[in-house]
Amino acid sequence: MTNHRNRSSYLLRVACAAAASVGAASLADAGCPKARSQNSDVATTITFVNQSGEYRGIYWKDFSGGDKSYGGLNPGESKTINTFLTHPWEITNGPGDCLQVVFPRRGGSTVRLTAPRKRERRPPHGE
Template structure:
């Protein structure tokens, strides 16, 4: 199937795959291969689907499968519903509709031909709300196989003996909160925020997700700012290149009715 046909086919597939962006889901690490992280996602009823994620240093890319179908997507805080975007492998580009779930993701259904393209192409790009983003696909074939294995095992890693449990990726830097203290909660109250870097060093702006994990969204140079759409009860944090946190955890205020966004100024 051509990339153009995928744009139409994805609309039919999205109805059966809407559960892949459930805001009530929890993610459990399953395996890691190179820069790819594989996780099992559970819902209140139990195992749901598996994901393979990679980060280009700015934006996360996600492949998701329930064993029958696949989706590809990125974090997204724009309006809920269909969102038109460009995507493609290498220099190729097509227009397609992604489905924004309103809870932090925009996903699009893909078929077997495109999954095979992830295996054989050197790069993949999406142009959505943060401009064109490109990810190198080294290790994608192994990551796809691990995601399929994850589904077969229903998220339970099969090992001969229990391995040593690695320490969690703790926020051990100066000024950082203990891991897991802050987590995003479900909310349908949209909020506009502004982050300003008043320090003399670059700062990375992270969203703290539903599991307490940190997802990088922006890098701010000194004396620069960025606007971001988010939701009430979704915390954010600023971190320097050495892993030290600056300012406090930033929680949007849905009661702020001013003309501008919630403004978070980071000075120390």
């Protein structure tokens, strides 16, 4: 018997496991998914290093999916935060738009915040 809530919880656990296996990994780029902290069982750390050349905001996604600000980073700054394995972190730009959601990994992880990639414009076929 699978319902929507169990499936959502399962998908988030899969995303956590996948992120943990490759370090702190992005769940999505622009248009971030809904995420929330699952438990506080496995302690770890996450370090954010701002290499984007722009301000970045850092938000912990709490147990109800709400945003809790952990401040921000100016270009060149870094910050290490004590957290737990299943706690998602949202990264925003200056205006507060979500750029990505990341999860920490066992033993600690480092997230290098870079400028979003610009999409290459391709001419229509035949030009």
